[in-house]
Amino acid sequence: MVCRRRILRIGNWGDDVAILQNTLASLDYYTGPIDGIFGPLTRQAVMRLQADNGLVPDGIVGPLTYNVIDQLVP
Known part of the structure; x- marks a missing residue:
């Protein structure tokens, strides 16, 4: 089964962006607010x-x- 995820870019918002921010923070790429x-x-x-x-x-x-994210964060 293929899990389709929304393509994210500047201007998007929502829970999937917050999850992305958390993931990037856990990988030491993001230090901003999880908003x-x-x-x-x-x-x-x-x-x-x-x-x-x-x-x-x-x-x-x-x-x-x-x-790449899936490989870094299983």
């Missing part, structure tokens, strides 16, 4: 994660970025 708002700090954290893991640092959380 469920995908703003500049979240984007910067995503871009650092992407760059560190060989992805194009576009700040958008899509399938490739989710795959």
